[in-house]
Amino acid sequence: MxxxxxxxxxxxxxxxxxxxxxxxxxxxxxxxxxxxxxxxxxxxxKDFIAFSLAVDESSDTSDNAQLSVFIRGVDSDLCVTEETLGLKSMHGTTTEKEIFEEVSKCVTQMRLPWDKLVGLTTDGAPAMCGQKSGLVAGIREKMQGENCAESRQ
Incomplete structure (x- = not known):
């Protein structure tokens, strides 16, 4: 320099x-x-009127699972914000429950209300999109517990 x-x-x-x-x-x-x-x-x-999440699990060069969570939010002026919400190294096995807990932590830490979640994108892995278990099922259950509108699920 x-x-x-x-x-x-x-x-x-x-x-x-x-x-x-x-x-x-x-x-x-x-x-x-x-x-x-x-x-x-x-x-x-704080100003988001709606947001969506994209979640992906992949392995790094050391064969450790990495969970990536991305957010896209829109405010009342229709200004779109896209950012990485979280990146978590997952050691050992990555169960549906562990993935849901990490995504839930990201949403909670950002103080985002679950009723403003309008979309979820995942890779096609069973841990993500299983009907009775998996991230999608966990988020559906969480939203029902938060009394979110059934049409948004």
Missing amino acids: IKVCDVVCPDKRQAFLNVSLSRNTVADRACDLATNLHEQLMEKA
């Missing part, structure tokens, strides 16, 4: 020398950015 600075903007050399790039500083900055993005999404989510 300093060599580039010497060529591109030599008058700013000292400013570049003052930037700390230690492992802890970079990690702290990454955490600060993630926290800020989460807070921004929470603020936007």
Whole structure:
């Protein structure tokens, strides 16, 4: 960076020398950015009139299951927000119950009301879309427990 600075903007050399790039500083900055993005999404989510979720489970290079949860929300001005809601490493077996619990945690942490959930997209895995068990069945049961309209399921 300093060599580039010497060529591109030599008058700013000292400013570049003052930037700390230690492992802890970079990690702290990454955490600060993630926290800020989460807070921004929470603020936007307060205004959602409806939202949908997309959930996918895949394996990483170490053969560990990774659960990805994405959200698409729309506010009263029809402004659409799409973001990653959660990414969870699942160790061992990934049962229908564990998947539902992680998705439910994501929704709860974002303080999203279940009655505003209008859609759910999953991969075709049985743990996701089983009729009597699975993520879809768990969300259907949760929505019934929350007295959400039957037509939205």
